[in-house]
Amino acid sequence: MAKSPKVSANSEPGGLIVHISGLLPALSPAERRVARLVVANPGDAARRTITDLAIAAETSEATVIRFCRSVGMDGYPQLRIRLAAEAARRVEPPDARVVGGDIPPGADLAQIIATIAFNDARAVEETAEQLDPTVCERVVDAIVGAGRVDIYGAGASGLVAADLQHKLHRIGRTAFYFPDLHTALTSAALLGRGDVAIGMSHTGTTSDVVEVLGQARSRGATTVVLTNFPRSPVTEVADHVLTTAARETTYRSGATASRLAQLTVVDCLFVGVAARNRSRARKSLEVTAEAVRSHRLGSGRRRA
């Protein structure tokens, strides 16, 4: 009964492809082969019959159907028309830029810059498209109502966690970030009903984060997770799941685009929280800016 949770079906009007690549790791091998074909060329897949696609993916029609259900569709025909729509929307051919892919060995810096910017920008846009405002709203509610907010993250996600902590702190919310598992665990043990624990994990498999969130949840805190993979282990200890939409697979991209995608979500939460009490947030920002003013040098221009 652990399989197939909700994983919003029609709540992905903007990014079916993104949605699919997000739950790629949750799929079985045969389904994954189908998914890869679909993601690689949605328009082409839409034109194929279910038998064709099954053959191309070296599997059976039954598996294709199962794949459809896995990604939240009723059946193959529905997938087909959704794919056709999706393919039509992404009209622009991104010239020489290797979309979501690797950077060719001989690339000069100008090419590298263009490729990175393209992928980074796209991760941001696609993340925003698939972000569920309802879930965001609930998370904002939780943060606003929380006595205290704990934020966890390891490695690259740790920096994102620190960023959120920094931002919430600046608008006067009590927020903590713990780079260290042990400290985090002790803190989580002290959380209670009404408090919020937010975990960041790109892959969703970081055991430290899972452990700490589990602890927090068992104490009655509301748990939130930010990950790229909506069916990863970490989501099982989360009350609210926010997802990013970075589709980087190669080493060079590394945590590159995913990090920007995460930060975009952080921004949304931050602004969402700040918007709840604008005057207080504004005042807090001014006060904190004033606090570091003596560390600023005069120059032609700048702002707080």
Add this chain to the structure above:
Amino acid sequence: MAKSPKVSANSEPGGLIVHISGLLPALSPAERRVARLVVANPGDAARRTITDLAIAAETSEATVIRFCRSVGMDGYPQLRIRLAAEAARRVEPPDARVVGGDIPPGADLAQIIATIAFNDARAVEETAEQLDPTVCERVVDAIVGAGRVDIYGAGASGLVAADLQHKLHRIGRTAFYFPDLHTALTSAALLGRGDVAIGMSHTGTTSDVVEVLGQARSRGATTVVLTNFPRSPVTEVADHVLTTAARETTYRSGATASRLAQLTVVDCLFVGVAARNRSRARKSLEVTAEAVRSHRLGSGRRRA
């Protein structure tokens, strides 16, 4: 079989609907009823089965097929996917997004998300556009040739600094990040010719960063600065200036977009450095990934 007007099938990739309504008068009454439905709501028609559509048009399936042929399609499935694609394309982006501007007080979360994503993505793109590949190249040269790299940054920029440190470190470059001014000063005092000091400051007026970079430079290190304002004080102690292009002015945007822009530049530098010695970089990444593997759950596949 005296019909077959041979009306171009795929020669209307952009305007299938227009095409259909164009030859509407040439259709038989029953076919025309079908055509009207299709033209009135392409997306809806794409979702229907041939039987449904036939019933809705008060005719038989056979007539629907005839209609498909009349407008140049092979059959109903093809019409369906073409209609789906067509419908998707004519969904114009509403763009309630306040470009580069403030978020209105009454905005709901969906609007906030759209606005943030738009501004974030734009900051990334514009930064990449104005980034000087020549300067980047020189900075990459310096990093590659450096015995050691010091990275400084305060506040929000500190997180960016930490990110760069983290990335360089992971590909085996000796890099340090100092969140604390005093430690940073002592470190800078130990730099020498061939070493590199990189300072991050959005405003370019952070006195701490200026001071430390000045120290580093006086010791003979190559200094690099990443700022949004190319004429700010910090640029005076820099050998190489890299600029971001975030045009946020209001408090709410805060360090929001600028941070993403900075990270994009970090990515470019990182990939630039990694590209200089791909095999070494790849190997380092693999080794470091392996080091944290035991902290990952359900490697590859999910399942809690």
Add this chain to the structure above:
DNA sequence: CCACTGTTGAAAGTTACTTTCATGAAATCG
């Protein structure tokens, strides 16, 4: 009135899609 023509839907035929089920592999348990 009779051929002839074009339109139409019923029904038969074909293909695409979906479900069921047995198999075997892998994980889990005793």
Add this chain to the structure above:
DNA sequence: CGATTTCATGAAAGTAACTTTCAACAGTGG
């Protein structure tokens, strides 16, 4: 280490969708 369960998978049997065939019919011009 074997027994048991779970899971992934495709073959095959279903069902629904799509396509074709064909007879009926209405209009048209001889």
